[in-house]
Amino acid sequence: MMRYCFICIFLYGYFVSSGQDVLWGTNAVETREDVLKSALSFERQAFEESDLSRKGFLLLQKSYCYKKIGDYQSALDILNRVKIPSRDTLNRALKYEKILLNYLLGNYQRSFDELLKYRLSQGTSQGEVDGDILILEILNLIGLNKWEEAKELTLMNADDLGTDSEQVEAFFSGKLKPKNPDKAYTLSLFLPGVGQMYSGYFLKGVLSGGIQTLLVGFSAYSLHQGYFFTGGMTGVALFYTFYLGGARHARELAVAKNKERAREISLKFMKGVK
Incomplete structure (x- = not known):
């Protein structure tokens, strides 16, 4: 369940702050400038790299840097530059990051579409995906105002999410019909x-x-x-x-x-x- 905790803490930070204020507080180990320097270093290495898998890995690291400072659009733009074979082991990380970054940008439909592509590539049905992907699936449904669907999916996977039906009812309390x-x-x-x-x-x-x-x-x-x-x-x-x-x-x-x-x-x- 540790990965659930990690993603929930990260996404919760996005909602309650601008993102950068949390990352660049007085106790931050790295400064924004340090992270941007790291991003530049990864870009330089990727430019000099001829192997597609290695280049993709370096660009993914650069994307992480921009995500860390809250620049989600730049992080997503970097990932869109990655060209690697479809069976590359890096593909899972790339697909997950695209789903997450689109969600953080408020592009819920795009994020959900990317999630569907991921699910098809894994040969799974709704809810039958990795735990962190499942959470993003539910959050995207909420963002798309499909609250009843999100509730049903949460109930269906309550045990895996570490919750129960009573708590799920509390999550989705009140009228779930969105305004037209x-x-x-x-x-x-x-x-x-x-x-x-x-x-x-x-x-x-x-x-x-x-x-x-x-x-x-x-x-x-x-x-x-x-x-x-x-x-x-x-x-x-x-x-x-x-x-x-x-x-x-x-x-x-x-x-x-x-x-x-x-x-x-x-x-x-x-x-x-x-």
Whole structure:
């Protein structure tokens, strides 16, 4: 179970900090400059190396350096340069790193796709993979808002993950149905403010609906009083702007609520896995 602990500690650090603050604290053994020098050394050696397997190994080490300083995109770009035979023993490490780095970058679908490729290459089905890959599979499902699937997979492998059904229920407590951004958008078009409320932001919905109601009232009053320019150009134009803007805002809030919920589930899961 030690590898489970390692990956959970590493990923938990990613969620609760920017990554670099943890690595480069006052007690850090290596400085950022030291790690970048090591990366440069690995690049130089890889440039001079003709053997593809050896070159791939050196580039993998360089990728580790960039991952260590929290530059996940550069680490992934380095791995994409690696060209080695498909049966090379280094392939497992490369595939795992691509899955992990895409996850850390928030590219959950890409990470999950890489995981599927790995599973096919190993001839295994869902859940029947290495422990660290299994954890990433569950975390990617959470990131993709497939919370029920993540829960089922966790329950199916509870023993291997060092947990039980009661703890799994705690990880995935609350409503597991994600908000639908398109539904939030449509609801706000139908009745301003309702989309924000559906997304879980009641006060923002009340504010949005209230502002638009006032603008409608202002426009109607101005037109009734004969102030056609004021009512049309100011009231109606502002209402139309807030009307469409409010609908887009509701959709963004639904996405934000899903991310917030996914982060909450992921943290509970990583803290609970032994």
